[in-house]
Amino acid sequence: MRKVIIGVIALCAGSFVYAASPHDAHVPAPAHAQTTQHVSKAPEGGAELSKTLTVSDCWIRSLPRPTPSAGYFVIKNAGNNEAKLVSMSIPAFGQVSLHQTIDQDGKSRMAVADAVSIPAGGELHFKPGSYHAMLEKPTQALAVGAEVEAGFEFQSGEAAKALCEVKPANALSR
Numbered sequence: 001m002r003k004v005i006i007g008v009i010a011l012c013a014g015s016f017v018y019a020a021s022p023h024d025a026h027v028p029a030p031a032h033a034q035t036t037q038h039v040s041k042a043p044e045g046g047a048e049l050s051k052t053l054t055v056s057d058c059w060i061r062s063l064p065r066p067t068p069s070a071g072y073f074v075i076k077n078a079g080n081n082e083a084k085l086v087s088m089s090i091p092a093f094g095q096v097s098l099h100q101t102i103d104q105d106g107k108s109r110m111a112v113a114d115a116v117s118i119p120a121g122g123e124l125h126f127k128p129g130s131y132h133a134m135l136e137k138p139t140q141a142l143a144v145g146a147e148v149e150a151g152f153e154f155q156s157g158e159a160a161k162a163l164c165e166v167k168p169a170n171a172l173s174r
């Protein structure tokens with residue numbers, strides 16, 4: 001198991017240049033306050049909005065440009081098949097990738113997560129210290145309290161949308 005994890009980290013070494021950035025403070029994940037609110041809009045063309053895959057409780061950290069930020073959210077899979085999240089997009093960032101924070105000998109490292117599984121009938125929490133969306137190349141300043149739309153694409157071709165609240169840099173949950 002250890003060998004596998006080290007292998008993953010080595011493969012992704014090129015992505016770790018921001019490991020010390022504030023977005024990845026690697027604080028312990030707090031108890032996640034869950035709400036049932038779900039915000040979803042019709043797609044503006046392209047992928048079909050999923051009826052079974054929904055994203056809620058999305059929030060991102062406000063950080064001064066050009067510092068990379070991070071995004072967190074909850075994905076629910078009400079379908080009968082495992083789903084895989086393959087990408088996320090936020091217009092305010094030029095590059096968004098999916099990451100997972102891994103503990104390695106007591107140190108936190110990040111690994112790229114190309115396809116993140118959400119079990120049938122289950123849910124997955126992207127949260128500090130765990131899975132997160134890495135938001136790079138910010139194209140505009142985002143004020144705390146603002147809401148930005150995010151798109152999520154799954155391997156099946158389905159899509160989901162959510163509104164993400166901009167939280168202070170030291171926020172630990174929405």
Ligand SMILES: [Cu+2]
Pocket residue numbers: 024099100110132133134
């Ligand atoms: Cu990251």
